[in-house]
Amino acid sequence: MVGTGGIGTGNIYLLEGNHDLGRNESRMGHQLSVRDFCKLHIIFHYISVFINDLKINVKVYPVGAVGDDPAADELCDMMKKAGMNLNHVTKIPDTPTLRSICFQYPDHSGGNITENQSASSKVSAAMISKSEIILQKNKSIVLAVPEVPLASRIKLIDLGFRNKSYVLASFVFDEIENVKKCGFLEKIDLLSLNLDEAAAFADVSTETPILEIIKRCIQIASQLNPGIRLCITCGNKGIYGYDQGSTEFLPILNVPVKNTAGAGDAVLSGIIMGLLLGFPYIDNNKPSCLKLGRLISAMSVTSENTINFDINLRSLIHFQKIHGEDIL
Helix, strand or coil, rough: EEEEEECCCEEEEEECCCCCCCCCCCEEEEECCCECCCHHHHHHHHHHHHHHCCCCCCCEEEEEEEEHHHHHHHHHHHHHHHHCCCCCCEEEEECEEEEEEEECCCCCCCCEEEECCCHHHHHHHHHHHHHHHHHCCCCCCCCCCCCCHHHHHHHHHHHHHCCEEEEEECCCCCHHHHHHHHCCCCCEEEEEEHHHHHHHCCCCCCCCCCCHHHHHHHHHHHHCCCCCEEEEHHHHHEECCCCCCCCEEEECCCCCCCCCCCHHHHHHHHHHHHHHHHCCCCCCCCCCCHHHHHHHHHHHCCCCCCCCCCCCCCHHHHHHHCCCCCCC
16 A cells, blocks of 8 residues: 555644634634544554454555654654554654644534645655555555645556556545546546535535535546546535446444544545455445445544544444444
8 A cells, every 4th residue: 555645633623603614704612632633644544453453464655744843753653553664754854744723513523724834745746756666566556635735646646557556536625626627537546525525526516416416426527537436425414436337325324423524534444445355346235345434434433533543453343233234
């Protein structure tokens, strides 16, 4: 596994009131004593834990950057303990490690503001290129997710495509138009979107009915890449998966929610684990990558932190029994 994306941490503030934060609004809130982590770390943490528990011969290589500060030391230590190989994580002096300020509404939904002048913002195409030796020597899965520059992620997508790797990617709302116009969607095997990103991809309003958004996404994506798979997470409205003309819808599992931040990343980690285990991507009657993604995501939101450090193979098997699932 070779992936690039943000490596960092942040603070979470609980806002007063469930209405959306206004453009010129000042809102009261208080800082929660919980931990926030960035996309690449979240996804690769769960994968590394399960690889270790299942004794699968797969190595996990994050490709990214951290600053020369205490936050970097702590994060690198956590990633090493989870089982990641940090040979391609660069420490950049005189630069802060990526940090974000997250806000959460009383209903547990929320968003974040992420520093754009951090070490992660300095991950270059040259840094990415150094990881190609791994792809040349091994059958690989490649992951490109936000919080590093788009050009650097495109470089990893190109390398993955050139070396016949399985390529997964996600993009933020403001990047979607570029993604459709630049012609590299044909190099991606699986595209992951949340509902707002899906609406942007479909060129429709976020107020459009979900099924219309999903249908339009499938139409556009299939025209650009007939073999592409889609994962569209819709918060408490469930998850949609698409593959070669077939669609699977999964409602959310009924769990006590403490924090939804990182839930979409947990879905992607479960999908990747499903691929490693040889599961079909979607299947209405059997265990699938998408169902494993939902399971890990459902357990992830029962933690106040954006990484649920209680998740491992044993605890997930127990969790699935409680919820009537039979995946692992």
